[in-house]
Amino acid sequence: MELGKYSFGVGDRFSHEGEAQLKAIMKAAEKGVDISPVWNKSNREHNIVHSEPEGTRIEADTAVSVLGWNKPYFVDADHINLSNVDRFIDHADFFTLDVAMYIGNKSSSEEVAAFKRSCAGFGNEVTIPGISDPIKITSELLEEAAEKYLAAVKEAGKIYRHIEKAKGTGNFITEISMDEVEAPQTPVDMFFILKMISEEGIPAQTIAPKFTGRFNKGVDYKGDVKQFGKEFEQDVLVIDYSVKYFGLPSDLKLSVHSGSDKFRIYPVMADIIKRYDKGLHVKTAGTTWLEEVIGLAISGVEGLVVAKDIYVKALERKQELCEPYADVIEIDETKLPPAGEIEDWTGEKFANTLRHITDHPDYNPNFRQLIHVGYKVAAEMGSNFTTLLEKYSDVIGACVEENIYERHLKRLFDL
Numbered sequence: 001m002e003l004g005k006y007s008f009g010v011g012d013r014f015s016h017e018g019e020a021q022l023k024a025i026m027k028a029a030e031k032g033v034d035i036s037p038v039w040n041k042s043n044r045e046h047n048i049v050h051s052e053p054e055g056t057r058i059e060a061d062t063a064v065s066v067l068g069w070n071k072p073y074f075v076d077a078d079h080i081n082l083s084n085v086d087r088f089i090d091h092a093d094f095f096t097l098d099v100a101m102y103i104g105n106k107s108s109s110e111e112v113a114a115f116k117r118s119c120a121g122f123g124n125e126v127t128i129p130g131i132s133d134p135i136k137i138t139s140e141l142l143e144e145a146a147e148k149y150l151a152a153v154k155e156a157g158k159i160y161r162h163i164e165k166a167k168g169t170g171n172f173i174t175e176i177s178m179d180e181v182e183a184p185q186t187p188v189d190m191f192f193i194l195k196m197i198s199e200e201g202i203p204a205q206t207i208a209p210k211f212t213g214r215f216n217k218g219v220d221y222k223g224d225v226k227q228f229g230k231e232f233e234q235d236v237l238v239i240d241y242s243v244k245y246f247g248l249p250s251d252l253k254l255s256v257h258s259g260s261d262k263f264r265i266y267p268v269m270a271d272i273i274k275r276y277d278k279g280l281h282v283k284t285a286g287t288t289w290l291e292e293v294i295g296l297a298i299s300g301v302e303g304l305v306v307a308k309d310i311y312v313k314a315l316e317r318k319q320e321l322c323e324p325y326a327d328v329i330e331i332d333e334t335k336l337p338p339a340g341e342i343e344d345w346t347g348e349k350f351a352n353t354l355r356h357i358t359d360h361p362d363y364n365p366n367f368r369q370l371i372h373v374g375y376k377v378a379a380e381m382g383s384n385f386t387t388l389l390e391k392y393s394d395v396i397g398a399c400v401e402e403n404i405y406e407r408h409l410k411r412l413f414d415l
Ligand SMILES: [Zn+2]
Pocket: 079, 177, 179, 180, 208, 257
């Protein structure tokens, strides 16, 4: 199964925006850039929203059939592991094996020895074309790599084989993710991780490392963009090498789990994939949900009341809502407008505060992050929320489409 050179993960918490999301992808296709849409939704999101993976499949299939999309598309069981993959098996054809929590676990001395033996062919150093410093191979370095990543990759092997047994070889896309950790993986780490993946026999087509810098939910990248660019470029070169020498699938590419909207690094990635003629997968998470709230706010009084209600409730339950996202959120509480203050806001004011246009005077990244993690509040509103999504689907859909096309795809794929 081929994912395609460019693919874009359109997370959709409430599964109502499939058509609007696909319209943005189709707009790119009209301009000559083929991007495979991937509807990604994690187990955590399903649990919080109380939805089932079947819903994501129905959303994707419906959007595709209504709009007559005749190119590849996928449904991603995002961030799954052995304990929860089964609910996704029948409905997904893209599996993101999340093995971050196994990083640093112990492997047996036999496994470590086998890994070291598999690296014997490297000799004393490996030079990756395009990277000036060679990797100096020492027994210590190999042990260190095994200590950090071997157990995680072995676990990915178990999950992969579990899915393979159920779905059959070649019938799904495999991604391996290690992004939800504190410490970034360097290009040298990536080199050994890919070697282990190849030894484990996993035909990974995308890999999502933890990059340098902070990927806070819903807001822009925070960190050294130059350093990010350097690592991203070296990762691309390491992947090239591993395809050539480790026998990994020729379409293996980087997957960037953006947590939504990392616009500062988009031009850097765009430049590198263009320069090397490489593919890319970018996952957005809650960017569409935020557009739903924006759309509601500008849809009229009824929608604005609900949008404000979501914020006020999220403010009251800030701690609880932020907890599952503690590592990927940074809210300055003093900059959150109190409930009393937003009471008089117009829909425009609310939307401008939330919409990710960083140079708009009303834009407030703290407000945006809180609403990003506040989808649980909307989920609890049940049909009071989803009925409005349907009632105002024109306004909301236009926001979703514009966001994905204008702010994401244009910046990423040189449109
Ligand atoms: Zn991720």
